[in-house]
Structures are given as C-alpha cells and as structure tokens.
Amino acid sequence: MLLQFVIPSRMVISGLGAVGRPAVLVGVLLLLLWFLGFLRPPGLPSHPQPVRWILGAYMAVQYIGYAVGVDRALPEVEANAADRWMILNLAMVGAALAASDGLRTRKDLDRLLKVLVGAAAVMALVGTLQFFGVIDLTRYIRIPGLSLNANLISVGERGSGGGVPRVAGTANHYIEFGVVLALVLPLALHYALTAARGWRRVYPWSAVALIAGSVPFAISRSGTLTLLVAVGILAVVWPWRMRYNALAVAAVSLIAFRAVNPGVLGTIRALFASAEHDPSVQNRLSDIGYVMELWAMRPWWGRGAGTYVTTIGSYTSEPYLLLDNQLFMTLVTGGIAGLVALVLLFAGPYLMARSLRLRGSDQETRHLGQALAAIMPAAFLATATFDSFSFATFVTVVFVAVGAIGALWRLEAMSPARPLQAAAPGDTLVTTPLGAGWAARAFETATALIAARWARAQCRGSGRK
Template structure:
C-alpha cells in the first residue's frame, strides 16, 4: 500500500500499531473518543481505509485467492448484521453509543488483519512483523516484571500530550495473601496481560528455535524467557490454561527428542522460578485446587441462570452487537456468554467458526508447507486460535484491545503465509519430515497417505544420493 509518492508500507504502519498497543498503557486514550480512543485503533482505521482504497482501485493488493479476506469479510458482515439487529430493537442511548464504538473498533481490527494478509509482500517482511510482535510482548513482560519485583511501575509515569486516562490505571494488586503482587503491565487487566503473553509465546519459541547465528539465539531465547516468566506474574487461571494448551499444541509437532528436551528445560525452569519467586506457583496452584471456595469462580457460576434468562428473550439473533454493557447488566467475564447474548445462537456459532477457519488454514500450511521452518511457523500461528478460544471462555476477551489486536495480527499473518508459501488449499501433497529436519515431525496423517509415502520415498532416495542414507 502506498500513500502519495512515498512508500508507506503496511509493515511500517503495523509495527507502529503494535508499538502503540504494547508500549502505551491501555487506559490512555485520545481525548473525547472514549474507550475506543486508543491511538492503535486510529492506526487500525487508517489501515482499513488504505486497504479499501487499494481494493477499489485494484492497486497495491496481491492477485489470487486469499482466504483471510473471506474470513474477515464474514466477520465484519456479521457484526454489521448484529448492529442492525440492535438498532431494530430500539436501543437506549447508552447502548446505541456502545454499539457505535464496537463497529468502529471492528473496522479498525479488520484493517489490521487485512493489511497483514495482503500487505506483507515477502516472507522477510512477515518475519519482521512477527518478530516485532515478539519483541514488544517481551517489553511488556519486562514492564510487568519490574512491577512484580516492585522496582518501578513505569506505567504510572507515562504521560503523552493529547492522551488522557479513560479510567484509573489498574496498578499492582494483591492475590494469594497480603503483599503478594499481581501485575498487568501495560494491559487493561491482569488476565489480559497473562493471556496475551501466552498467545505470543509459541511465536517466540519459533523464532528462537530457528535462529541462525549466536547473537540471534541469545536475544531470541531471552525474549522467550521474559515472556514465559511474565505469564505467572498475572496470577491468572486463564493465563495458566492458555499457556498450558499452547505448549501442548507446540509439543505435538516436535520430534520425540525435541519434546524430551523441552520437558527437561521446562522442569528446570519451573524449579528455578519456584526458588527465586517462592509462593507464586503455589498461589496459582491454589486457584485450581480451591475452586469451590473461590468467590470469583462461584460468582461466575451463579451468573449462568441470569445469562440464560436473558438469552431466552432473543435466542437466535440476540440483542445486537456491542450492546451488552456490564455496567448496565452484569459483569460476565466470559466472551462466549457475551456473544450468546449479543448475537444469539447464530452469533455464537459464527464466533466459533471465526476462530476455527483461520486455524484450519494454518494447519493446511503445517501439513503442506514448503520447508520445516514454514511448517513450524504455521503451527505456531495456528496454536494462537484454540488458545484464544479457550481464553474467551474464561474472560470477556473481545473487550480488551491488546488481546484482539494480537489475534487479528495473527489471523492476517496466517493469510500472508498462505499466499507467500503458495502451498495452501491442498495445492501441495502432505509433507513428511526431510532427513535434515530436526524441529518438525512428520504429520501423523502423512503416514496414511499415498502422497505422503511417495514423498517419504523421494526424500530417502535423495538422501542416499547425497550420502545420507
């Protein structure tokens, strides 16, 4: 995408978007714009405008099919349908304003995903964007670590002309006993902080595993360590479940030796963390062990009857997109419940499809990517979708802009990788692990596929010719 005579690429704007998402406290907004006034949202709207302009003029967009366009187009269309449902219902002014803000936010995030899918011209650009995502997440982890160790809370000192606090900064709280800190870094909430780091961790692992020179390995593994250590600082069940699922799904594509190495390293890291920060892991364990006595869990269970009472009033198409306001109704801490009320059964089904469709696109690349690095990156991107879906059942995820921003960047990155690799959509047979591949195992289904067996035979034949058999 080009503005005027100067090449203002999607990569530059997307990196700026990520910087604004991760480095500026989430509650600092542009004055007069309310909750959607985060500077990153303005960048998202600019990206949507530029993408639309390029689409209408047929300039600057790559040719050919792009599944993410259909996924994002369907998502936007359904949100507009939900907006119309709300208007037709006759909304109170406060709900109408909330619906307006939601639609603006929807267009901004759509712009982020579409610019990522169609604006990354080469694999190098895509890797730079995703490495920037990892880097900014690591910085967020550092800020959270400084809060947790009570060295300094940097967020209290960030003041930017033109921005004001939409609500008081969340600061450092206590959980698990007096004086035991729980931090949110620059995120809106502690849960968002932990979940976002869990979403980015698979990508951090990918780039660390495929680092080619020593200096790269040092910095990339440092980023992995910072992100991984930051997750328990949120002291969140949601983050713990998210990182657990992310690691299980990543382990599933690694060869057995790599799995053993990862488990040994993880066990040593957990032991060291327990020694250095006593009490953190025990507190997280107690969040699961004492569920029946946890007020937050019991409150969520108690709200279930209320949710289904409201849902029964408009079971199929819901109350309207963006109209369920916690301050007007009740705090649900569950995006699936919120979508059920706003979009009805149809809306909830559409949300699940929205998570699953890009997952299967990425899984197609995991099975058919041209090389092991592409297949591993595809798996790292795919993992983010089920992790996000799981987290959406434990907190109202789409109310948090950093979570949504990361999700839409990842969905766009899946589309970009699908286009750049050229092997998606079944256009290439299932790929078995080549003799030199150490980090990506052969897909299970390839062993049952004639194409997979042929590819394996060809790989072995090639290896023998080069003296590797």
C-alpha cells in the same frame, strides 16, 4: 504493535473514550488503505485468500447485529457501547486485512511477527519490574495529546495470608496481561528455535525467558491455561528429543522460579485446587441461568452487537450482570448467528494454519504454521474464561495472527490439494505428519503390488511365447 503494547491501555486520545487508543485509529486507517488498494488497479493479490471471506462473514454478522440493536431503540449508553464495538472491530479487521494482503514477502511477515514478540517482551519487562517493586514505568509514560480515560491499574494482590503481587504491565487487566503473553509465546519460541547460531540467539531467547517468566505474575487461571494449551499444541509437531529437552528445561525453570518466588506457583496451584469454592468461578457458573434467560428472548440475532453494558444502576435500562465470559456475552448480544461467527473467526484461521503446517514448503514454514495455529484454540479457550473482546490488546493479537496466517497462506501459494510434506533427513523442528506417513506407506504398498502384478504378467507372457 508498538502503539498497542508499549502505551498503557487506559491512555487514549482526549475526547474519544475507550476507542481513542492510537492503535485503534491506525487500524481504521489500515482498513481505508486496504479498501483503496481493492479499488485501485490491479487490485489486491489474486491468489485465493480465505481470510477475506472469514473476516467478511464476521463483519456482516456484526453489522446485522448492530442494525438489530438500533431497531430495538437502544438507550444512549447501549448505543454508545455498540458504536465502540463496531469501531474496534473495523480497526482490527483493517489490521488483519492489511497484514494478509499487504505483506509482500516472507521477510516482511517475519519482521511483523518479530515486532509482535518484541513488543510483548517489553510488556513483560514492565510487568516484571512492577512485580519486584523496582519501578512502575506506566506511571511515567506521558504522551502529548493522550490522557487517561480511567485510573492506571495498580499492582494488586491475590491469595491468602496477605497474598502475592499480581501485575498487568501495560495491559488493561491482570488477566489480559497473562493471556496475551501466553498467546505470543509460541511465536517467540519459533523465532528463538530458528535463529542463527551464535550471539544472534541471545535476543530471541531472552524474549522467550521474559515472556514465559512473566505469565505467572498475572496470578491468573486464564493465563496459565492459555500458556499450557498454546505451548502444548506447538510441542505436538516437535520430534521426541526436542520434547524431552523442553520438559527438562521447563522442570529446571520451575524449580528456579519457585526458589526465587516461592509464593507465586503455590498461589496459582491453589487457584485450581480450590476452584470449586472460588467466588469468581462460582459467579461464572451462576451466570448460566441468567444468560439462558436473556438469550431465550432473542435467540437468533441477540440484543444487538456490542450492546451488553456491565454498568449497573441509572445508566442502563436493565441491571446487567458482569459476565466474565465472552461466549456468554456473544450469545446474549449476537445470538446463535453471533456465536457461530465468533467460532468461525477462530476455527477458520486455525484450519488454514494447520494446512500450512502439513503442506509448507520447508520445515521453518511448517513450524511457523503450527505456532500461528496454536494461538487460535488457546485464544478461544481464554475467550471462554473472561470477556476477552473487551480488551484491545487481546483482540489485536488475535486479529494480527489471523492476518499473518492469511499472509503466509498467500506467500506459500497454499492449496488443500497440495500433498502432505514428510520431514526431510535434516529437519529438527517438525516431524512427519501421521497422514503423510500413512500416505507414503500406502503409496509404497500400492507401487509394490502393481510392480509385482506387472512382473507376473510379464512372466506369463514370456511362458506363452
């Protein structure tokens, strides 16, 4: 987490290119260690682990797609892109498997997720300092053995009349900065709401304020939509009183934010109000015909996993357009099989996390399950708005969340056969699931009917005697 969030995304090990990020190499090492654990007796934890099957199916499709690309006699630039794609996916799968099978206790899982929240808060702090023009810390980070594979992204501008600043922190792009912080926010809220009373709550709530307050600094539609979806899905399980309190805090925060930065919210609102005339939106819509044309050539397995290169000119055999949509890129490179595998990567862990929310042993577990579940549909939405798998920090958050869901599933010894859990009298974080309420009422009704029939039978029996 620290290697991925604290080191600027464009700083890599010399000579290894885009996959030379230290976090990627650690991910490959984790995959090797997981495999050795699989071979060494007694092997991996024996409890059923759906995450292994989900990740295994995903990687199987990537390998087949890679072979399809090689069979197409790829030009060098596309072959290199395919190699980078496979290395990145192997690293991320290694991180997910290490988390799902390697974390031994709930304390270990909480420590990992708290480090994720803390690392995101550091990224948010770097972005905040950039936005206000205090200092750009990324310009001063120098690590022996690492070099820049591209110029560091500078503070940009967006909007009319000179625009307002937009920042990327240590991320690789402004959009990635906003989306990643929005994805981590549900976890930050979980640990703030469950923190012990007193001074210990200062740190988690400070992280919430930093992360939530920095998302607008990206000046991004993707980040804003991801934030609304992620927090909205988390709020679904809250009692009404907590929802009202959250709305009140959000309203006050927006008023204060507008007072301090009057141009930011107005610029973001203009992004949505003028979407039908925005060149970036129109370009995405105009790409549909181009994507359908490429997809129709190879509909089932695509052109080869990771082979879509956005460089135009003599470096590629074809003038590929820049597709700011990962679903489009997956459809072109992986075909229907690749798109199904990508959907499964998000949908499977989401259903597992929802099961944890519905059947967890206590309210803290159920709330954490919902916080992890919120990440998956929010990330999938973001995937439809930019080429998300081209950005390592975004991919890291998604795969670590998948691994955390698998770890919580195993530690809870979860099974879909377990009954839905109703909220206890002292629970303040989660409500009783609708299904649990219906099941309880149905059980009470059935019990009452059985008891009434039994009583009538007893009465009739006594009368006959």
